[in-house]
Amino acid sequence: EAGVVQSPRYKIIEKKQPVAFWCNPISGHNTLYWYRQNLGQGPELLIRYENEEAVDDSQLPKDRFSAERLKGVDSTLKIQPAELGDSAVYLCASSEAGAKYFGPGTRLLVL
């Protein structure tokens, strides 16, 4: 069974540039999450989707971050414009009930 798929795995951009991350959750999982993980820390929730609806985006910096999950399956997370402090690993996770399963993450470096 395929796990959560994310792309790209790595991204290096200059500050003020836009960047987008893509996630394909585990088949059948209605709940999708985007997390940000800084070095040496645990993941922090950015946004949670139930199907195509964003039900918890309270931690998403809405001035520069946006996300969508138009058909309730794949999701994209965008940052525009990126800042130096956005350098982190961006993790996507999905769940049906109970445990959340994470993708490998996208490692973003903003120069």
Added chain:
Amino acid sequence: GESVGLHLPTLSVQEGDNSIINCAYSNSASDYFIWYKQESGKGPQFIIDIRSNMDKRQGQRVTVLLNKTVKHLSLQIAATQPGDSAVYFCAETSGSARQLTFGSGTQLTVLP
């Protein structure tokens, strides 16, 4: 605010020994707990979970213990192997919130 924390940032054990990783949480409403293993360059990998109506749950080589009285969670790994070297996170959530709160992680190093 509510938080989940780990007692020790690093833990080194000899191969073959048992490992115990501890975690304290402060949200008394937490009712579901998960242990994750994260290897370098990878996302967190689910290890084992436990609900608050239980105090012990066993998996393959791993056991999670929950003490709700003192808000303490532990992960026991039997016969620790080199492949167990990773950062281990405990995480908790409560009721319908479904927001998973992670601790800062414990780096487990298995010595040959």
